Structure formats: structure tokens, C-alpha cells
Amino acid sequence: MKKFFKIFVLLLLVVFVYLRIVIYPQLDLISGFASKSVASGHFLDNRSLETIQQGDNDIDKVDWATNEIKENGRFSTSSVYGLKERKAIYRQGLGATLINDDFDVSKPYEVPKRNFIKNNLPFPYGNKEPKACLPNGMDTVFATIDYDKLNTAVTNAFDKKGIKNKRTRSVIVIYKDKIIAEKYVDDFTKNSRILGWSMTKSITATYFGILQKQGKIDIMKPAPIAEWKNDERAKITINDLLHMNSGLEWEEDYGKISDVTKMLFIAEDMTQSQIDKPFVGKPNNTWNYSSGTTNLLSGILRKQFKTHQEYLDFWYSALIDKIGMNSMIVETDMAGNFVGSSYSWATTRDWAKFGLLYLHKGNWNGEQLFDETWSSYVATPTNTSNGNYGAQFWLNAGKRFPDAPKDMFYASGYQGQMVAVFPSHDLVIVRMGLKEDPEFDFNGLLGGIVSSLTAKGTK
Secondary structure (H helix, E strand, O other), rough: OOHHHHHHHHHHHHHHHHHHHHHOOOOOHHHHHHHHHHHHHHHHHOOOHHHHHHOOOOOHHHHHHHEEEEEEOOOEEEOOOOOOEEEEEEEEOOOEEEOOOOOOOOHHHHHHHHOOOOOOOOOOOOOEEEOOOOOOOOHEEEEEEHHHHHHHHHOOOOOOOOOOOOEEEEEEEEEEOOOEEEEEEOOOOOOOOOOOOOOOHHHHHHHHHHHHOOOOOOOOEEEOOOOOOOOOOHHHHHHHHHHHOOOOOOOOOOOOOOHHHHHOOOOOOOOOOOOOOEOOOOOOOOOOOOOHHHHHHHHHHHHOOOOOOHHHHHHEEEEEEEEOOOOOOOOOOOOOOOOOOOEEEEEEHHHHHHHHHHHOOOOOOOOEOHHHHHHHHHHHOOOOOOEEEEOOOOOOOOOOOOOOOOEEEEEEEEEOOOEEEEHHHEEEEEEOOOOOHHHHHHHHHHHHHHHHHOOEEEE
């Protein structure tokens, strides 16, 4: 009996040490993720707490959190068994921001000035409903699509009622600027804002293309980081940062306490998280995916403007509102920086507009936002990425998806967000959801849609 008791006490001690050393330090991140997700989902997309907990926060460990929404104060709180409570506030125009106890919620703040262009044009160049795109009664280009095969590919991307395996929320297929397929899961519509996660990186990169066209930045020059001027990191260019090829140390692991989770759920100024990292390789020779790098780029963008207001306005006036992505909100950190790595929300149709901008090489209804060569630049493989990555865009040059064309490039986000551009097929596909490859069969979706365009002899 005494031996049994000693074993029991020892096991209890082991469990306690494990909880204290391994689990307890993660509670800040768990409740931080939960609170930020609740505030954004509720105040940006009007989702109920139940919907968010069963969808967005239905993630291992994150589902431990107890969450509460305060409508009057426009904030949310989350804790794990009453421990490590975190708070996220919502501010109109800036979205939700996870804050700490030192954050002054009464301090005045600036918000982006929006310009919603109104016209009578149908989607994509306006916000009127697009003309019906059906197999009968259309011009010969669209009449040759195998709509049965197309609709089967899209339908197969969604779960059957009562099943939560594929967890797709929306799919839209745009061929030659026309919507040829569009589907949403229950409770989501064409008006639902959905978080793009790391697709925001592709948004952030686009501003460098815009500034370069305007002659205001040279991406081949050294990154303007004061902390790097007197050491070997002075060799790192903006081009290296855009390609995730700086050679700097960074750990991108969302399953534990890592560089990326500390940045997203602890840091006050996310643009600083990558700056202090040492070399573990060489610039342009050591590809390493890093959300810290993209937020560093957001910080570099901020330095291009004399005032914070100009920085805030530029993101919308130069791109987002320029192409009618009026639903989009890019959220900021506590220091007022756009979280260029991860936090942009938009409807599925507006995400598709972003893909169309790249399909048309920067030309939006006659206006050239960035040079045509920029589309080729972001879609050219960077060194040591095995053909999988360009400049803040993922690529299929390495044939990650064997049934999709090699020239496909795409914005990609956590849990399987995708805006895929197919230059050779005049095609854009958007999929938003809660499962990613390999749990979700992206190759089947992309290949099925592409083959439906060729099934009746079209290109």
C-alpha cells in the first residue's frame, strides 16, 4: 500500500511539474488567441460567441478557453480555468487588437480614411451583382465549360451535413473575369468577412510593388533598419525580406511557444520581432518562412511616410479601396502597425478581386497599380525554396499540386485560405476554410476545376 501511495505521489508530482513547466506558460498564448479571435469574429463579421467557439476556436488547446463578449465596451476576454485572462478591444476602422495591462484604452487613435468608389459596374469592377454566367445562352467561350464537372469539384470541397472534415466555408471560381461557380457553407454568405491569415503577406508585398512603380522605393537596396547598419546584417536587402531569404533566425511554429506565437499574442510592436535575430545562414541563400519578416516589412512601409495617418491611409487608397475591396479590414497591433503577416479580413468576392489584380498584372480596369513585371517578380522562385516560394506568394513551380499548372501562384493562409492565380488559364480560385493541405484536398479542388475548363476542348 505504501509503495502504491509513493508511486501515486510521484506521478502526481510529474503531472504538476509538466503542467507548471510546459502548459502554464502557454496559457497566455491560448487565451490570447481565443480573445483576439472572438473580438474579430464578432465585431467584424457579427458572428455569435457559439459560432466562433464551434468554428474559429475549435482548435486543440484554444478550446480550453472560456470566452466572454462585452457589447457595450466592444471587447472580449478569455481565460483558461480562470488563469491568464487576456483582453482584445475592437476599434472601428482598425479591427480588433489584443492588448496587455499597460495599454491605455482611453488614448486617442487615428483610423484610416476610406474612399468607397461608387459606380454602376457589376463585379469585379463594381459591387453590383454580376451577370448570370450559365452554360446556356452564353458566348462560345463559356459554353464549352463542363459545368457538371466544375460543380462536382466545388461541391466536393464541402462537407456533407453533420460532418466536419473538410470544413470549407466558401469557394469562388472566376474565369475570364466572370464568376462561373460560387458556394458557401451554412451561415456564411457573399457578405461574410473571413480572416485571410497569411494571405495578408501577399497584400503587404503588393505595397512595395506600388511604391516601386511610383519611384519611391528601391527594393534592391539594403533594408533601412538602424540596428543592422553596423554589423553583417547590413547586407540584407528589401528584396531578401520579400523573398523570406534574409538568412535570419526565426521559428514559425504555431503549436508551441515560438517566435511567431510570442509575436502575435504577446508583442506590443510586431515590427520589432525579427530585428534582433542573428544570422543562421546567408542572405539570398537560406530560405526560411517568417511572419516576423513580413511584419518587419510593414514597419519599413511605415517609415516611408511622414505621419502615421499617411501610413494608415496608404494601405487603403493605394490598393484596397482602389480595387473595390471595400469589405477588407487590416488589423493593427498595440503600436499602431498593420499586422502585415496575418490579420486581414474580407469577403470571398473581395479576396477574389485581389487575385484578379495579379491575373491582370497590376492593371485594374485600365489603371496600372504596379508594373507588369511585378507579377512575374512575386511568382519567380526564390533560391533554396525548391520552387515553392516567390516574394510573399507561394508557387506551384515545384508541382506541390501535381494536377494544377506550374505557373499557378497563390496567397496562402493558416487553415487553408487560398487565392490562386492561373495566368495560363485566365482563372482565379478562392477557397476559405478551417482545414489545410493535406487534411483538405487542394489538389483535387484545383485540378478538378482546371480540368473542367479543358473538358470540352477549351484551353
